Amino acid sequence: MSAQAxxxxxxxxxxxxxxxxxxxxxxxIGGAITLVPDMHRRLVDGGLLSDSDFTGAIxxxxxxxxxxVLFVALMGWYGGGLGGAMVSMxxxxxxxxxxxxxxxxxxxxxxxxxxxQAFQSGMTPVTVGLLLATGWLLxxxxxxxxxxxxxxxxxxLVWRTRISLIWLVGAGALLGAxxxx
Amino acid sequence: xxxxxxxxxRPRSPWxxxxxxxxxxxxxxxxxxxxxxxxxxxxxRWLTPSEFLELLGTAQVLPGPNVCNxxxxxxxRFFGWRGAMAALAGMITLPLIVMLALAWxxxxxxxxxxxxxxxxxxxxxxxxxxxxxxxxxVLKLASPLRQHPLGTWQAxxxxxxxxxxxxxxxxxxxxxxxxxxxxACAWTFRVLGGTRADAA
Numbered sequence: 469m470s471a472q473a474x475x476x477x478x479x480x481x482x483x484x485x486x487x488x489x490x491x492x493x494x495x496x497i498g499g500a501i502t503l504v505p506d507m508h509r510r511l512v513d514g515g516l517l518s519d520s521d522f523t524g525a526i527x528x529x530x531x532x533x534x535x536x537v538l539f540v541a542l543m544g545w546y547g548g549g550l551g552g553a554m555v556s557m558x559x560x561x562x563x564x565x566x567x568x569x570x571x572x573x574x575x576x577x578x579x580x581x582x583x584x585q586a587f588q589s590g591m592t593p594v595t596v597g598l599l600l601a602t603g604w605l606l607x608x609x610x611x612x613x614x615x616x617x618x619x620x621x622x623x624x625l626v627w628r629t630r631i632s633l634i635w636l637v638g639a640g641a642l643l644g645a646x647x648x649x
Numbered sequence: 650x651x652x653x654x655x656x657x658x659r660p661r662s663p664w665x666x667x668x669x670x671x672x673x674x675x676x677x678x679x680x681x682x683x684x685x686x687x688x689x690x691x692x693x694r695w696l697t698p699s700e701f702l703e704l705l706g707t708a709q710v711l712p713g714p715n716v717c718n719x720x721x722x723x724x725x726r727f728f729g730w731r732g733a734m735a736a737l738a739g740m741i742t743l744p745l746i747v748m749l750a751l752a753w754x755x756x757x758x759x760x761x762x763x764x765x766x767x768x769x770x771x772x773x774x775x776x777x778x779x780x781x782x783x784x785x786x787v788l789k790l791a792s793p794l795r796q797h798p799l800g801t802w803q804a805x806x807x808x809x810x811x812x813x814x815x816x817x818x819x820x821x822x823x824x825x826x827x828x829x830x831x832x833a834c835a836w837t838f839r840v841l842g843g844t845r846a847d848a849a
Contacts, residue, residue, distance in 0.1 A: 496712045497823055525752075531772045532751055534674045534744020535681050537714035541745055542752055553749060557741075564713025565721060569733055571711055572704075572722045582841050589841075590834030591706035592699075593794055593804040597811025598709065598825065599682065600787045604816050606679065607780030615773070619781035626683065626785025633687060636778050637678045644774020645767040 481548040482555045484516065489540060489559030494567065500537040500560060501526075511543060521546040537561075615649040658694040663728050663735035669693060670720055670739030675747075679779025681716040681740075683786040689723065696723070699793040710826055716740065798840050799833075807833050 488510050492503050504526065511517045525546060529539030537560065544556025578584045603623075608615035622636050643649045660666045669688065677684045682705075689696045696704070708718035717740055724736030797804035811829055814820045820828075 494712045496714070497710065497826065499709075499714045502822060527772065528752060528755070529748060530679055531775055532744065532748040533676065533678050534748065535677070535714050535716045535740060537717060538741070538745055538748050542748060545749060545752060550749075553745075557745070561713070561717070561737075561741075564711065565717070565737065568708070568711045568713050568718040568721050569725060569730065572707060572718075572725060575707060576726070582838060586838035586841055587834050588703045588706060589798050590837035591710065591830055592702045592797065593799075593807035594811045594825070594830050594833055595702055595706040595709060596787060596791055596794060597808035598815060598822070599705075599783060599790070600808070600812045601815035602680070602682075603780050603783030603787060604812070605780075606776055606783065608777050615777040618774070618777045619784070622778050622781025623785040623788065626687075626782050627788040630691070633684055633782060634676050636782065637676075637775055640774035640778030641771040642774070644770040644772065644777070647766075647770055649770075649774050649777060 478548045478552065481516065482551050485544050485547055485552050486555040486559040488514075489544075489556050490563060493560050493563040496560070496564060500540055507543070511547065516547045517543060518546075612649070618643065618649050656690075656694050656696050656700060660693070660695060660727050660732075663724070663731045666724050666728065666732055667735040667739040670724075670736045671743050674740045674744050677716075677744075678775050680783065683779075683782035685716060685719060686786050686790065695727070698790055699796075702790060702793055710830065798837055 488507075492500075492506060492510075495506070496503050508522060512519050512522050522543065525539045525542035529536055529542055532538070538557075540560045541553040541557040544552035544554070546552075548555075575584055575587075607619040610616060618640060622640070625631050625636065626633070640649075660669065673684055673688045674681060676688075686698075686701055690698050690701050704719055704722045705715065708715045708722060711718055717737055720736040720740045721733045724732035724734070726732070728735070791805075791808075794804040794808065795801045799807070807829065811825055814825045814829060815822070
């Protein structure tokens with residue numbers, strides 16, 4: 469991978485990256501991860517990133533702490549160094565952030581109308597279902613019984629106890645590194 | 650523009666929000682939702698579980714990362730746009746620095762196969778834990794559904810439908826939000842009754 473990328477001076481690339489992510493931002497309903505196919509088309513097919521940098525960025529950001537959207541900064545970094553990381557992040561965040569703030573304020577001022585109440589309560593069960601689906605898709609399949617058991621134990625601990633989540637992550641990393649799950 | 654909330658506590662300042670969201674984000678391996686629920690509802694007690702679900706529901710129909718939208722809304726609720734920026738900056742800044750440092754290290758180090766396997770294994774273990782964390786969080790968050798205006802079983806049914814559309818039918822998220830989401834909202838709107846005059 470491009471280790472020198474950190475010092476790359478590439479204003480043209482930055483502008484291109486900024487444009488791509490700006491355009492993608494308002495399409496990212498359900499999170500930036502839903503945009504992966506379109507990002508691949510624009511960045512890899514467009515010659516800005518190699519395929520291994522692209523998938524490497526997603527894997528690393530999934531495992532590192534923080535919101536998964538940070539993989540966008542990593543793609544910018546592989547493509548155009550530190551400046552690339554900054555402009556990519558700014559591009560993906562500015563439009564969606566502005567819209568989110570405007571809409572949530574509009575919703576907050578109309579909190580007591582029947583329409584907003586119906587929207588907020590109506591979406592609640594759907595949110596619960598979607599969250600469960602996310603957990604389900606992340607959890608291992610029955611083909612990996614030990615990893616699945618680990619997921620199940622973690623689910624019960626999170627549900628029933630107040631154990632710190634960071635310990636669970638540490639335990640998972642250790643068990644995985646030792647090849648036990 | 651602070652807004653009344655039923656939760657017992659509130660952050661002291663935007664800086665307090667920044668620190669709280671930094672701590673929260675740095676614990677979120679493989680996703681931040683589970684940690685966000687734990688920190689915001691149980692440790693800081695800035696939101697009730699119902700309020701958390703309401704904000705998350707709004708956050709996910711909007712474009713942008715759900716947890717970032719959630720941090721914006723939480724910050725805005727307590728300290729207006731300064732709070733929103735503080736919370737979002739907390740969510741992003743330190744994790745971004747850590748991740749770039751990590752990527753730089755990975756690029757420097759030659760790929761040793763034993764280390765490589767251990768790292769891959771660790772990532773796999775973290776993914777399994779992340780899945781379990783989210784499922785455990787859902788089990789906790791399911792309790793507000795009992796007081797749902799549509800009734801407990803109807804709300805559970807909608808949640809199950811959303812789950813099956815994503816995992817079994819493998820529909821795109823947008824379809825589920827537009828199709829099932831709008832139906833659920835329309836149904837709730839009817840049940841909430843009243844006149845159509847105050848409809849949004």
